[in-house]
Amino acid sequence: MASAAVALRRRTRAPKPVFRPPSPSSESESESDSDFDDVCCEECGSGKNAPDLLLCDGCDRGYHLYCLKPILAAVPKGSWFCPPCSGGKKPNSFPLVQTKIVDFFRIQKPPIEVEKPVTDSRKRRKRSSSFVVSKKSRKLLPFNPSEDPNRRLEQMASLATALTATGTEFSNELTYVPGMAPRSANCAALEDGGMQVMSKEDTETLNLCKKMMERGEWPPLLVVFDSKEGFTVQADRSIRDLTIITEYVGDVDYLRNRENDDGDSIMTLLSASNPSQNLVVCPDKRSNIARFINGINNYTPEGRRKQNLKCVRYNINGECRVLLIANREIRKGERLYYDYNGLENEYPTEHFV
Numbered sequence: 001m002a003s004a005a006v007a008l009r010r011r012t013r014a015p016k017p018v019f020r021p022p023s024p025s026s027e028s029e030s031e032s033d034s035d036f037d038d039v040c041c042e043e044c045g046s047g048k049n050a051p052d053l054l055l056c057d058g059c060d061r062g063y064h065l066y067c068l069k070p071i072l073a074a075v076p077k078g079s080w081f082c083p084p085c086s087g088g089k090k091p092n093s094f095p096l097v098q099t100k101i102v103d104f105f106r107i108q109k110p111p112i113e114v115e116k117p118v119t120d121s122r123k124r125r126k127r128s129s130s131f132v133v134s135k136k137s138r139k140l141l142p143f144n145p146s147e148d149p150n151r152r153l154e155q156m157a158s159l160a161t162a163l164t165a166t167g168t169e170f171s172n173e174l175t176y177v178p179g180m181a182p183r184s185a186n187c188a189a190l191e192d193g194g195m196q197v198m199s200k201e202d203t204e205t206l207n208l209c210k211k212m213m214e215r216g217e218w219p220p221l222l223v224v225f226d227s228k229e230g231f232t233v234q235a236d237r238s239i240r241d242l243t244i245i246t247e248y249v250g251d252v253d254y255l256r257n258r259e260n261d262d263g264d265s266i267m268t269l270l271s272a273s274n275p276s277q278n279l280v281v282c283p284d285k286r287s288n289i290a291r292f293i294n295g296i297n298n299y300t301p302e303g304r305r306k307q308n309l310k311c312v313r314y315n316i317n318g319e320c321r322v323l324l325i326a327n328r329e330i331r332k333g334e335r336l337y338y339d340y341n342g343l344e345n346e347y348p349t350e351h352f353v
Contacts, residue, residue, distance in 0.1 A: 039053060039055065039060075039061075039062035041064045041067050042061050042062060042063055043064065044064060044067050046064075047062075049064060052065045052066060054068075054080060056080065056081055057079040057080055057081055058081045058082065058085035058086075059085055063082055069083075069227050069228050070226070070228055070229050071228070071229070071230075090225055091161055091162070091164070091165035091225060092161070092164075094158075094160035095157070096153060096157050101153055101156050101157055101160060102216070104156075104160050104170060105156060105170055105216075106170075107214065107215060107216040108214050138242055139201055139202060139205070139242070140202045140205050140206070140242055141205065141244065142209050142243070142244060143212075143219040143220070143239070143243050143244060143245065144220065144239075144240075144243075145212060145217040145218055145219070145220060146220045149216075152217070152218055154222070155218055155220065155221060155222055155236055156216070156218060158223040158224065159221075159223050159288075161223065161225075162223045162225075162231045162292050166231075166291075168283070168285060168287050168291065169287075170286070170287075170288065171286035171287060171288060172210065172213060172247070172249060172288050173247075174186070174249050174250070174269075174281065175250065175251050175252065175286050176251075176252055177251050177253075180252060180253040180254070180257065181253050181254050183252075183319075185252075185254070185270075185277065186269065186270065186279060186320055187318065187319070187320075188270070188315035188319055189315075189318070190272040190273070190274075191270060191271060191272065191313075191315075191320070192271050192272055195315040196312070196315060197315045198314040198316045198321075203316060203317075206244060206316070206323070209244050220235060220237040220239070221233050221234070221336070222234050223289065223292050231292040232293075232294050232335055232336075233292050233293045233294075233335065234333060234335045234336065235332055235333065235334050235335075235336065237332050238329065238330065238331055238332050239326050239329070239330040240326065241326055241327065241328050241329050242325060242326060242327075243325065243326040244323060244325055245290075245293075245309060245323075245324045245326060245336070246288060246289055246293075246324050247288070247290065247321060247323055247324075248267050248281055248283070248322040248323070249281065249283065249286070249288055249290065250265075250267075250281045250282045250283030250284070250285070250286055251281070251282045251283075251284075251285060252269060252281060252282075253279070253280055253282055254276070254277075254278065254279060254280075255268075255275070255279065255280050256275075256276060258280055265282075265283050265284065265287075266280050266281070266282055267280060267281040267283075267311075267322055268280055268313075268322075269281050269313070269320045270320045279320065290324055293309065293336045293337070294335070294336070294337055295338065295339065295340030296337045296338070296339055296340075298339065298340075306337045307327070307337050307338060308327060308328055308330045308334065308336060308337060308338075309326060309337065309338035310325055310327040310338060310339075311323075311324055311338050311339070312325055324336075324338060
């Protein structure tokens with residue numbers, strides 16, 4: 001992920017089954033050790049690239065990580081079953097019921113009279129900042145929610161579907177869990193080389209976005225399931241350049257605790273001079289829509305042209321935070337992508353769509 005990949009492990013042989021009928025050609029122990037040497041991918045038929053050939057724990061058939069649909073970017077930590085054995089199917093949609101959606105996201109609807117001044121303030125901010133600011137100091141913009149409340153419910157239901165399908169609890173803030181890194185460890189001053197400090201005006205814009213989401217005014221985004229990419233996010237209306245899309249959130253932990261983690265969404269939060277102080281965001285248990293925004297293929301011009309978001313780490317009130325921000329105009333219906341690798345080039349993206 002942007003400036004934040006963790007080196008991945010590869011498990012390419014399934015555990016031995018409790019009972020396996022002896023092969024007629026198995027004459028010696030050395031031959032039995034080679035049971036899997038002739039395994040080919042069920043999708044492409046090739047046995048090449050053995051380090052990327054994953055075996056099903058149910059049937060021992062082989063699949064390249066990049067031949068699976070959707071692509072498997074990280075090796076499972078535990079048992080893994082292929083699509084035929086797991087009976088994979090499209091996830092069930094979250095009920096499009098207002099009360100269920102409000103409860104799921106813990107939306108707090110304010111009194112009607114306070115909404116209009118906030119909206120007016122947001123419009124004044126846009127007008128006043130669009131004429132006098134130079135390109136180098138352009139300010140971040142708040143997202144512009146869909147006006148139709150029913151459409152906003154559909155957008156939120158699509159995210160609830162993805163979170164439910166992946167067993168993830170909704171959270172819109174960084175979380176600090178006992179046994180992981182404490183909040184006191186999140187100190188931006190420890191960043192090796194320093195971290196960009198968010199301006200007061202941009203901080204106010206970020207806080208405005210958070211408040212809008214608390215009352216159910218969300219970014220105009222839909223989470224859709226794609227057979228090749230899995231869950232992915234697309235714009236449900238046009239989005240302006242430099243718009244704040246979302247904060248990357250999850251559990252905060254020390255990198256040293258996650259070096260052998262099989263999660264494919266770990267994001268760097270702090271790169272300290274002392275490696276033992278490095279922090280990462282882990283969205284596997286608690287997260288928001290950021291978890292489902294896909295990465296570009298760094299190896300092709302077409303892949304790089306898809307990028308429409310940038311991932312930026314900020315010092316906000318002394319703490320490290322990660323934001324996803326539009327880096328160009330985004331059309332309605334366009335899928336969102338950013339560079340998972342940033343400057344580290346550790347995340348394998350050569351087989352991304």
